[in-house]
Amino acid sequence: MLVDSHCHLNYPEYQSNLKPYINRAKANGVQFFLTICTELNKFPEILNIAKNFDNIFCSVGTHPHESKLATAANAQAIVDLTTNDKVVGIGECGLDYYYNHSNHTEQVTVFEHHLEASHQSGLPIIIHTREAERQTIEMLEETQAKKPVAGVLHCFTGSFELAKKALDLGLYISISGIVTFKNAQHLREIVAWLPEDRLLIETDAPFLAPVPHRGQPNEPAFLKHTAQFIADIRGTTLEKLGQSTTANFFTLFKKAKKNIL
Helix, strand or coil: CEEEEEECCCCHHHHCCCHHHHHHHHHCCEEEEEECCCCHHHHHHHHHHHHHCCCEEEEECCCHHHHHHCCCCCHHHHHCCCCCCCEEEEEEEEEECCCCCCCHHHHHHHHHHHHHHHHHHCCCEEEEEECCHHHHHHHHHHHHHHCCCCEEECCCCCCHHHHHHHHHCCCEEEECHHHHCCCCHHHHHHHHHCCHHHEEECCCCCCCCCCCCCCCCCCHHHHHHHHHHHHHHHCCCHHHHHHHHHHHHHHHCHHHHHHHC
């Protein structure tokens, strides 16, 4: 059994008919899904997807690209959207200084709101960081020293330093199909090293399809390729990797676990 811990099932690729995608995923061993919110104004449609499928959960949050639209949405505004049983995480949120679609001040402000919302709600935070490792680490260190939160660095492509710091701060690390790419040797070294009890896997669908589907629109069914690739790197079996990453998902996203008991 596999869990796609980060996908975007509200995107146009899936909206005409989501069921075939879910059925293909299940046929490839993917039993649960976390569909991610990137804009608060799209949260109702994301929540509706989760409500319509027993095995889909969702998050609430603002992607750093959209921070300029969400500076007024304080922590309480985010927490107010977490009351439904299907809402199990905060994010995705964080800092992206590669594209800078929102300025740094806006991104920091909105990330602070999400960290506080995670603390208030008790839900784990789902973190996006790109070209912003130093400030991401500093903000997380400050948070964990004052108002600790659980969370995950999603679609990890960072340095060993960032990975080690994340683990020291109690966070999980999620690996996408990027690990299968030809130029991802550094990431593969980190994946081989990561502790078994802190590893999650994801598609980030419809983005970042793994080999052998690279260049195609991604979908949750392709998670099996990433999972097998990671299992091979770590010298284990697909079955064992599925067991450990599924257990890790429900350990981190405790509200999701309550929904399936």
